[in-house]
Amino acid sequence: MQAVIRLHRANNYGYNLDLMILRNIFSDRTICKAVAAIILPLLLHSCAALKEDYNSECETGVKIKLQVAVNVNVGTGVNTSVDIDSSPAKVEKFYAEVHSVKFFVFDSTGTYIDVWGMEGKELLQKNDYTMDIPLGKGFYNVVALTGLEDTKYIVPTLTKGVSTIEDLNVKLERDAQNHQDKYLTPLWTGYTSKAVEVKEFSLTPIIIYVNVRKLTNTVIALLQDLSGKEVLSENYDFEIKADNGYLNSRGSLMPDDTITYSAYLKSNEQIESATIARAEMNTLRFDAKKNTRFVVTEKNATKADGTPKKILDINLTKYLLLTRSLYEGKVGFKLTEQQYLDYEDEYAIVFFLTPTGKVDDPYICVTININGWIIRLNEFEL
Structure with a gap:
């Protein structure tokens, strides 16, 4: 069995690969080796191109995962998990109460980069509360907040490249007499205790753990x-x-x-x-x-x-x-x-x-x- 491989570039991040089958020249095994030698470098190149384009649909390999914690003052970072409350009742309560989550991302100096969120059906489909985030190489601080669909929680609007992590706060709505008599949606929050390094894009996901506690x-x-x-x-x-x-x-x-x-x-x-x-x-x-x-x-x-x-x-x-x-x-x-x-x-x-x-x-x-x-x-x- 023979094969001629014809390759042409389709766009910045992908290639179209045509195989014209020619008989009696190459074996199937030889064809597989040739295709692998060409495709694998191209796949790596495609994902590397994400460093310059956050809007690409290619998988970045960076994930942020929420965990229920006893004490979130320590132990948050890349691929580490400590002080986690493994009580089934506590975890089940978290899943039952949380209907939206926002991840506010800041650089190593605490300057605001952007916010990503999940809610409703997307949370039900991803009930492990893990979200893919398009982050390039660098150091990042992450703050997670849930329950912000409740308008009684007032959060300021942050400006990319200008606002800092100190500008992010939550203020409870109250009347002129500082009175509050409404039911409050459960508010959970967590943060990375220090800037987390993302070294490079990888086929193995980089997981940033954020341990959350309940504030209501x-x-x-x-x-x-x-x-x-x-x-x-x-x-x-x-x-x-x-x-x-x-x-x-x-x-x-x-x-x-x-x-x-x-x-x-x-x-x-x-x-x-x-x-x-x-x-x-x-x-x-x-x-x-x-x-x-x-x-x-x-x-x-x-x-x-x-x-x-x-x-x-x-x-x-x-x-x-x-x-x-x-x-x-x-x-x-x-x-x-x-x-x-x-x-x-x-x-x-x-x-x-x-x-x-x-x-x-x-x-x-x-x-x-x-x-x-x-x-x-x-x-x-x-």
């Missing part, structure tokens, strides 16, 4: 009167007060006004013979060093001195951290206070209220239940 929290508060008296949610205002509505590209809190988060959902629940009040609230990232207040106030009621009649007014983060050591004993590893607050994102808190008979201070709370852990407060009056 849900607090479900329940009030139960231990005397059996019904507690109705419509008779109370539930609020979280925190200055945590402004975050930089690394998810750290920036100076902000105190936001009052009110319940976006209230209901009354029947447990055996008791009617208890239930309220759900969202807030952004808890800071272990800040005094985040949880306040429950009786509506249309004041004390003798004219001040609102508060049922509860506590340092919320302090109480949440009471369960940290219990949780560490369960999972078998240590977490700092901030790591624990970042690791958990949903808190169900039951306040067991004992009537005092006092008009101005109608209850004391000596027992609370946080995510199933019972905390006894030794006659601590709230």
